[in-house]
Amino acid sequence: xxxxxxxxxxxxxxxxxxxxxxxxxxxxxxxxxxxxxxxxxxxxxxxxxxxxxxxxxxxxxxxxxxxxxxxxxxxxxxxxxxxxxxxxxxxxxxxxxxxxxxxxxxxxxxxxxxxxxxxxxxxxxxxxxxxxxxxxxxxxxxxxxxxxxxxxxxxxxxxxxxxxxxxxxxxxxxxxxxxxxxxxxxxxxxxxxxxxxxxxxxxxxxxxxxxxxxxxxxxxxxxxxxxxxxxxxxxxxxxxxxxxxxxxxxxxxxxxxxxxxxxxxxxxxxxxxxxxxxxxxxxxxxxxxxxxxxxxxxxxxxxxxxxxxxxxxxxxxxxxxxxxxxxxxxxxx
Ligand SMILES: [Zn+2]
Numbered sequence: 607x608x609x610x611x612x613x614x615x616x617x618x619x620x621x622x623x624x625x626x627x628x629x630x631x632x633x634x635x636x637x638x639x640x641x642x643x644x645x646x647x648x649x650x651x652x653x654x655x656x657x658x659x660x661x662x663x664x665x666x667x668x669x670x671x672x673x674x675x676x677x678x679x680x681x682x683x684x685x686x687x688x689x690x691x692x693x694x695x696x697x698x699x700x701x702x703x704x705x706x707x708x709x710x711x712x713x714x715x716x717x718x719x720x721x722x723x724x725x726x727x728x729x730x731x732x733x734x735x736x737x738x739x740x741x742x743x744x745x746x747x748x749x750x751x752x753x754x755x756x757x758x759x760x761x762x763x764x765x766x767x768x769x770x771x772x773x774x775x776x777x778x779x780x781x782x783x784x785x786x787x788x789x790x791x792x793x794x795x796x797x798x799x800x801x802x803x804x805x806x807x808x809x810x811x812x813x814x815x816x817x818x819x820x821x822x823x824x825x826x827x828x829x830x831x832x833x834x835x836x837x838x839x840x841x842x843x844x845x846x847x848x849x850x851x852x853x854x855x856x857x858x859x860x861x862x863x864x865x866x867x868x869x870x871x872x873x874x875x876x877x878x879x880x881x882x883x884x885x886x887x888x889x890x891x892x893x894x895x896x897x898x899x900x901x902x903x904x905x906x907x908x909x910x911x912x913x914x915x916x917x918x919x920x921x922x923x924x925x926x927x928x929x930x931x932x933x934x935x936x937x938x939x
Contacts, residue, residue, distance in 0.1 A: 733937045735791055736818040738801040738891070739784035740830040740901075741766035741777035742808065750812050753853040753893030760890050762810035767833030769913040776907060777805050779916060780829045783904060786923050787829065790930035796937065799823070815894035825864055825933060826899040828891055831916065832906045840909035841879035842872050842925065845901040851887035853894075858885075860898035863939060868902065868932030875928050902929060 742763060749759035766776030781802070788798040799821055801814045809817075818826035832843070844865045847854030854861075865883045872878050886892065892899055904925050905912040915921045 732797055733795075734797045734799065734821060734823050735825045735827055735933060736799045736801065736821055736823040736897075737784045737787055738814045738818070738826065738828045739777070739780035740828055741775075741780060742802065743775075743777060743805045744808070746808055746810060748810075750810050750890065752888070752890045756893070760811075762812070763808075767831060767907045769907045769917065770837060771910045771913045772907075772917045774907070774913075774917060776831050776833070779831050779904075779907070779922075781805060782919075783829050783922055783926060786919075786926040787827070787929055790923075790926050791933065794930060794934045796930075796934065811889070811891035812894045815891050815896075815899070818899070819894075819896045823897045825936065826895050826897050827929070827933070828899065828901040830901055830903050832903040833908045834906055835908075837908055837910065839879075840877065840906045840912045842876045842882075842905055843879045843903045844869060844872075844883050845886050845889070845892075845903065846883060847889075847892040847895070847899060848885035848887035850885075851893065854887070854892050857895060857898050861900055864898055864933065864936040865900045867936040867939075868900065868929055871928045871932050871935075876925060 745765035746762040747764075748762045750762050752758045752760050766780070768775050769779070781804075784800055785803075788800060791798050799817070801817045802809060814828070815826065832839075846861045846865045847858055849855065849858045851858075862883070862885075869878070869882045873882065889901070891901070904922075905916050907913045907916065916925075
């Protein structure tokens with residue numbers, strides 16, 4: 607008897623399942639219908655201009671999905687990503703030394719918009735200045751080619767001049783000036799790399815230019831102070847690569863633009879030597895450079911008056927602010 611009951615139950619089981627399934631389906635349909643009508647009434651409000659075209663052709667069910675995705679995702683993801691990029695940039699410019707992250711970000715950008723490798727256009731995200739504080743404690747009088755492939759050679763790096771009154775060596779003044787210029791540029795949102803942050807180094811002029819090349823600097827600034835046998839000679843001037851030089855032809859225009867921007871400010875704010883900008887084709891630090899380059903001679907250390915002025919941090923800062931402002935104008939061109 608029990609067996610028979612079980613058999614009947616088994617036979618009825620599929621019927622039960624079908625009935626339950628049918629009820630569930632009916633419920634879901636009801637729910638969906640109410641949902642879609644509710645959404646339909648609100649959807650025109652949330653729709654953006656671009657989506658409106660779609661609604662003309664879409665069947666009834668489409669609006670269900672559209673409004674759900676668009677309003678939720680856009681506000682959530684957008685703000686999260688933007689601050690992330692900013693923090694990376696900030697820490698990088700603070701350190702001044704670790705451009706790896708930034709470089710990677712930009713290299714993606716660079717690939718998509720082809721640029722000339724020799725003279726990079728000013729980039730929105732990253733404008734990089736490599737500052738080379740001229741000279742070092744010990745001159746290196748070994749020879750190196752004056753330019754790529756040249757047979758003519760020059761000293762790797764000379765000793766520079768010395769303050770006639772203060773006795774300060776040029777390499778020391780140049781480094782002090784470089785730190786001030788770096789801070790001024792960074793304050794203006796420009797990324798800075800120094801070729802040296804100590805006087806106890808041995809880096810040739812060619813190697814200094816190659817540091818700027820490696821980092822694809824938007825501008826290479828070689829900071830120097832002048833010396834002359836005539837103690838009366840004084841003033842601020844800028845050396846740039848000459849257009850008659852085959853090595854530097856590709857960088858002459860941008861280099862002289864940068865020099866013009868700085869000189870325009872220097873003329874009104876500093877004492878300068880007329881004409882102020884001097885093209886030179888005999889400098890290996892220019893010839894090896896593949897990026898625009900200027901060499902500001904920030905004053906004559908062999909002139910007693912200027913030597914003392916340059917030793918004051920206040921005046922040195924004034925000169926560096928002129929440089930930073932001029933470089934910023936060049937960047938914004
Ligand atoms: Zn020098």
